[in-house]
Amino acid sequence: MSVGIVLVSHSPELAGATAEMAGSLAGTDVTIAPAGGTDDGRFGTSIELIQAAVGDADGGDGVCVVMDMGSSVLTAKTLLTELEDDDDGPAVRLADAPFVEGAVAASVLASTGQDLDAVVRAAEDAWAMRKL
Amino acid sequence: MNLDTRTAVAWITRAADDVRADEARLTSLDAAVGDGDHGANMTRGLAAATASFAEKPPATPGAVLVAAGRSLVAKTGGASGPLYGTGLRKAGKALGEAEQAEPAAVAEALQAMLDGIRELGEAAEGDKTMIDALAPAVAAFRDAVDDGADLGAAARAAADAAEEGLAATVPLQARKGRASYLGARSVGHEDPGAASTTLVLRALAEVTTEDAA
Incomplete structure (x- = not known):
């Protein structure tokens, strides 16, 4: 098994395309679930879509959530608070990471079977990866 | 008077009506500094809250606020959803199972709302957010209650303080x-979140003043 990845974006297309790209780099051993837009397909954030994506991504080893900004972050934090009340729920961590780079780093590391702490750290270390 | 279930439902329903009536203003404020969706988002979230009351009538004022908060989190779509939603749920939980909340208990609930929003949004006064209206309003409500004001008078003091806080966001x-x-x-612009907070608090002042009359 591996840690699952959830990608939260205001845009359904951005979440989906980032999941597709991270998946192409990480291989098929890791589940990457996009949660983009509102529950009626507009730009924005839906706690129900994020919760469903967490369920899809959870294979028993925990879930690392990468968000774009603003309401994505606040809604993911709100969901985390709700899940903390549920003892039987999946282990979920939010990564404080740049969206695309963090998604790729987390997915690649998850594909190697590393644990949730290491996957979250990889996403957060993406801030430090200079391009030039 | 105390805050009972009927008055709590009336508050959120009035807030939904007032926000819908002012949706264009909230949207234009947001379009100046944000993505222009605040009016529509708040209208949608509060409409979901009032629809939830019809579907499953809450039994206590605390349950009204928790249900409203849940609807706002689920249906708003923007950052205001988790912020107002968390705030209302914290306020509702602070009221507990009581069938009536005295003004002092409402003051505690509003403080819990402020604390919850502060913790989630990590915003402080002066950051040009809804906190700039809510924080002075909560303080004014508590001061009024400490001075012996009834619920309506305390809510009016809170709404007045929120309006002053809103005006003070312009130069921020x-x-x-x-x-x-x-x-x-x-x-040079009013903060849209502070503007909607002022509407929500004015709605509380309206329903608690009318009920007392």
């Missing part, structure tokens, strides 16, 4: 939310 530079990307260009 945003440090949270989408408007913060604008830097100095966020100066």
Whole structure:
């Protein structure tokens, strides 16, 4: 098994395309679930879509959530608070990471079977990866 | 008077009506510094809250606020959803199972709302957010209750303080939310979140004043 990845974006297309790209780099051993837009397909954030994506991504080893900004972050934090009340729920961590780079780093590391702490750290270390 | 279930439902329903009536103003404020969806988002979230009351009537004022908060979190779509939603749920939980909340208990609930929103949004006063209306309003409500005011008078004091806080956001530079990307260009506009907070608190003042009359 591996840690699952959830990608939260205001845009359904951005979440989906980032999941597709991270998946192409990480291989098929890791589940990457996009949660983009509102529950009626507009730009924005839906706690129900994020919760469903967490369920899809959870294979028993925990879930690392990468968000774009603003309401994505606040809604993911709100969901985390709700899940903390549920003892039987999946282990979920939010990564404080740049969206695309963090998604790729987390997915690649998850594909190697590393644990949730290491996957979250990889996403957060993406801030430090200079391009030039 | 105390805050009972009927008055709590009336508060959220009035807030939904007032926000819908002012949706264009909230949207234009948001379009100046944000993505222009605040009016529509708040209208949608509050409409979901009032629909939830019809579907499953809450039994206590605390349950009214928890149900409203849950609807706002689920259906608003923007950052205001988790912020107002968390705040209302914290306020509702602070009221507990009581069938009636005295003004002092409402003051505690409003403080819990403020604390919850502060914790989630990590915004402080002066960041040009809803906190700039809510924090002085909560303080004014508590001061009024301490001075012996009834629920309606305390709510009016809170709404007046929120309006002053809203006006004071105009010269501020945003440090949270989408408007913060604008830097100095966020100066010169009212904060839309502070504007909707003022409407929500004015709605409380309206329903508690009318009921007492």
